Every structure is written in C-alpha cells, then in structure tokens.
Amino acid sequence: MASPETGPGADCGCPSSGGSMSYVHQNFVQLHQRGGLYVLPNVWDAGGARLVQQQGALAVGTSSAAMAWSCGYADGGSLPEAALLQRVSEMVGVTSLPVTVDIEDGYSDVPDAVAERVLRLVEAGAAGINIEDGAGSPAALVDKITAIRSALGGRPLFINARTDVYLRGLAEGNEAVGMSIDRLQAYARAGADGGFVPGLRALDEAAAVASGVSLPLNLMWLPGMAPFAALSQAGVRRLSAGPALFMHAWAAMAAATTDFLGGVMAMPEGAPGYAALNQLFSDR
Numbered sequence: 001m002a003s004p005e006t007g008p009g010a011d012c013g014c015p016s017s018g019g020s021m022s023y024v025h026q027n028f029v030q031l032h033q034r035g036g037l038y039v040l041p042n043v044w045d046a047g048g049a050r051l052v053q054q055q056g057a058l059a060v061g062t063s064s065a066a067m068a069w070s071c072g073y074a075d076g077g078s079l080p081e082a083a084l085l086q087r088v089s090e091m092v093g094v095t096s097l098p099v100t101v102d103i104e105d106g107y108s109d110v111p112d113a114v115a116e117r118v119l120r121l122v123e124a125g126a127a128g129i130n131i132e133d134g135a136g137s138p139a140a141l142v143d144k145i146t147a148i149r150s151a152l153g154g155r156p157l158f159i160n161a162r163t164d165v166y167l168r169g170l171a172e173g174n175e176a177v178g179m180s181i182d183r184l185q186a187y188a189r190a191g192a193d194g195g196f197v198p199g200l201r202a203l204d205e206a207a208a209v210a211s212g213v214s215l216p217l218n219l220m221w222l223p224g225m226a227p228f229a230a231l232s233q234a235g236v237r238r239l240s241a242g243p244a245l246f247m248h249a250w251a252a253m254a255a256a257t258t259d260f261l262g263g264v265m266a267m268p269e270g271a272p273g274y275a276a277l278n279q280l281f282s283d284r
Contacts, residue, residue, distance in 0.1 A: 100129060
C-alpha cells in the first residue's frame with residue numbers, strides 16, 4: 001500500500017534544483033521500483049505542492065486539467081506555455097519533492113518542438129513528465145519520446161508515457177489490454193520510463209497490462225476503483241489523483257461561497273488559521 005513516509009528533506013521546503021536534480025530524479029525513479037503502490041497527488045500551484053508535501057506525499061504531480069482551469073483556460077491544449085513554466089517554477093521553488101508535469105500531447109505535433117518545450121521544463125526543475133498519445137497514432141508519440149531523449153543528451157528525466165486506449169474507448173476487454181500493452185512496449189523502446197493507462201478500472205485487466213510490459217504501471221484514480229491494496233497486488237506501481245483534488249477543492253469553495261453570499265459563513269472544523277498557513281511559506 002501507499003507509504004506514509006515523506007520524501008527527502010520533506011520539511012525543509014528546499015527547491016529541487018541545481019546539483020540536487022540528479023538526486024531528486026533518482027529518488028523519483030526509485031518510487032516506481034521499490035515494489036508496492038505509491039500515490040501521487042496532482043496539484044496546480046505552489047500552495048498545493050507545499051500542502052501535499054506537508055501531508056506526507058512522496059512526489060508532486062500536476063494535472064493538466066487542474067492547471068488549465070486554475071489559470072482560467074479549458075483543458076485540452078489551451079494553457080499558454082508561459083503560464084505552465086511559471087507555475088512549475090513556483091512549485092519547484094517551494095518543495096523538496098520531485099515534481100512531474102503533465103504536458104498533454106506536448107502541445108505540438110512536431111517532435112522537435114515538443115522536445116524543446118520539455119527542455120525548458122527540465123531547466124525549470126521538473127523531474128518527470130507525462131506525455132500522451134491521445135487521439136493520435138502510437139508512432140507519433142514514439143517520435144516525440146525519441147526526440148525528447150535525443151534533446152536531453154543524457155540528462156535525467158522520468159518520461160511517463162500515457163496511452164488513451166481506455167480513456168477514449170478505443171477498445172474493450174482483451175482487445176484493450178492487448179492494444180495498451182503494444183503501445184506501452186513501443187513507448188518503452190523509444191525511451192519511456194513508465195506507462196500510464198488512465199481510464200483502466202478492472203483489476204484483472206490492470207494485472208494483465210502490468211505483467212505484459214516492463215514499465216511500471218500508472219493508473220488514474222476513478223470512483224469505483226478497487227482498493228489501493230488490491231491495485232498494488234495487481235502490479236500497479238503508481239496511482240495518480242488526476243483532476244480529483246481540484247474537483248474536491250472546487251466543491252468546497254463553491255459551497256463556502258454560497259454560504260458567504262447567503263450570510264451564513266463559518267470556518268470548517270480543522271481549518272488552519274492565518275499564522276499556520278503563513279508559516280508554511282515563511283522559509284521560502
């Protein structure tokens with residue numbers, strides 16, 4: 001099951017940059033290799049990154065949807081690169097944990113352009129990325145991963161290759177399992193470090209995919225999924241929150257706003273005060 005331990009230096013808020021990047025990358029890789037499941041909270045800003053570190057997260061991920069929504073854009077390639085880089089830089093600046101960034105399909109059909117964007121994220125301090133095939137062909141993502149590895153020139157970066165076989169309903173049952181395995185194997189040959197199959201819920205199919213590829217398998221949490229312990233036993237190594245935390249936060253803020261506009265505002269039980277929140281960022 002997910003471990004309650006924290007990552008290296010989890011209470012210091014030190015930025016994961018400079019000479020520490022190789023160590024941060026190594027730590028991130030080891031999370032996928034140690035056996036068992038680790039859970040990855042997906043956030044959208046520096047405050048969220050610091051919060052999940054304080055709560056004991058082992059790494060920090062972004063959600064492309066949450067990032068776009070929080071900046072006032074729809075999900076699906078609309079977020080400007082400047083906004084993405086700014087947010088990632090801010091997150092890296094307040095956490096000592098590895099930060100992995102969801103870049104959708106790389107925001108371009110041109111492999112070299114995708115690689116250049118990834119290099120800028122690495123320079124901002126990203127330890128990993130998610131990159132997806134989406135509605136495109138597997139060959140297109142193979143070319144992008146190949147270009148990224150070439151542009152990196154040996155610099156460390158965890159590439160989590162996502163296939164949307166399940167999320168887009170491209171196949172079902174055994175056909176979906178086989179298609180996912182074929183795609184992830186191709187991405188592994190191109191240089192991917194992990195395989196991400198959002199939309200996959202069935203435990204037996206998750207086990208089949210996990211056993212069919214050499215890459216550690218990442219799934220996205222969805223309502224109705226098997227318990228975390230069962231996912232771990234099936235061979236799932238990473239479970240991402242996706243946009244779920246943003247949806248929780250949105251619902252809470254919407255309810256509080258409705259109360260405030262109605263004149264019945266009250267602080268929820270356990271809410272931190274100003275001093276506690278401010279202290280969280282005082283050693284930046």
